[in-house]
Amino acid sequence: MYVRIGAEGRNLVLPYIEQTEEGIELMGLAIFSGDKMIAKMNVENAKILNLLKESNVKGLVSLQKSPTKYIDFYGESGKRKVKCNKQGGKYVFSIDLTLTGTIVNNEMYAEITKDVGQRTQFEKDMARNIEKQCYAFFKIMQKEYKVDCISLGREGAAKFGRRKENDWNKIVSDAEIKVNVKVKVDTQGRGDY
Template sequence: MFLVVLIVSIYAEKYKVSPMEDLNIISGIGFDINKEVNGNVQYSVPFSIYGFKSKGKSGLPITTKKASSPGENIERTSSIIMEKSNTIGDTREERQLKSSKAYTIGTEKMAIIGEEQAAYGILNMVNILFSNANINDSDIFSVCKGKAEDILRFKVEGYPSSSDYMEGMIKGATNYNFLSLEYNLLNIYITLDSEGKNLVLPYLEVKDNNIFYTGMALFKGNKMAYVLPMDESKIMNMLREKKGKGILTLQEGPDKYINYDAMVKRKVKCNKIEDKYEFNIDLNFRGDIIENTLYKSINKESEKEFEKLMGKKIEKMCYDFLGKMKNVYKIDCLNLGMDAVAQYGRETGVDWNDVVSNADIKVNVVVKIDNIGKGQY
């Protein structure tokens, strides 16, 4: 018994165990900048902090600091604590001087980068976070329209904080829009340090009194260069990610269409002929017909026709996007440079954005139907 008490005491002191009421528990972190007239930049780092209130059986808050009884429950709310300074590190000490509680590290659900901060550059932000051993490197990162502070302050009905809502939104979006979930701190750090790769992050905005996932922020180096709308983001992710899941539609009129719920797998082959690169992207789709008003009945003949027509439509979508990528964005959105580096070696000194923008890129699409549903009527 003495040994147990001793061990518990040592570890309690080591890990500084405290009641949650005595801590500022972070739900989300924001990163903004304010540019001054003289050219200097002031960093603004808002924290979304959970608040906890004990409620009795009557639903009224309990103000005394006693342990919750079986008839009580905990209500979670959130508030914003923000500090500004000339460096991101300085905001930490300034923030603590104005707070009566210590801050937890590693509990945050989201990290939101304001649009102006993203365009200015995120390297210093990533470095200070990654050098902290207590940080949660699986945090989801996103860029927001306007200020991060504003979207963190936004109240979503039924959620203790907007960070909880945004985390669920980004995780759930992988089911239907060919979106990935590789938007965490570790992935950002690796991408920024890898030859032939460019970073993309979810782009969120507040409109119509709600938060929406409206596209993808495309980075060139550590600076955001463009915001892609969701229709382009969907195609980009088909061509960029190793696999994804989403819904595609073949439509001939308002009431004549087919919805195709499919999984896509991507493979890339790279060839170099003299100084010219050639990339072949194979996209293999397999999925189910979830709605059909185009064919009176789906048989083997109509299945083959649908697979052919859908394949041609996807190819056109891909080539339209590639044309815009090569001539407008002029950025390797698809990380094709990474495939070239893997095959022909790194540190060649070439600009992979320029190489890919001038490369011959071919897309080969194969569409297959697995199921057509339980029946037709």
């Protein structure tokens, strides 16, 4: 991990833990620029960061419309696919995410096990929800942190050449980042009782 600090287009992101009354707790992620910690990220944003940065991420994602209408989806992402292009001197990154998994708790879609239309609607709603969270994260990353936390600079350096003395933190902060999420339901809980 520490070897990668000097790699072009990468920044270190480590777990941020604190001593609390309950013991040691994970409070989020610490974001580094070079060897200096510049920000602390909360756990919710850390989930989105892991989804965008790593391949084969597992976790629980919830979609909630009201306190009594919600659905929980335990998904696993496949290989992260990132495309980098240059349009008029501005970098454009496109991230494709595919989540496949199981519905573990459903209080929103009553007939999802029998109705294919409802399952398709859930997949679209969940994809839109994750995309919305990703775009909110991009806004924070580009405007507040101003650091490439999700290693997009690595993809840009691989495509457009390394060792050109590019400041990938600035390039990614000024870049357009798009995300395309696809959700696929494999199974729907333990059965119908």
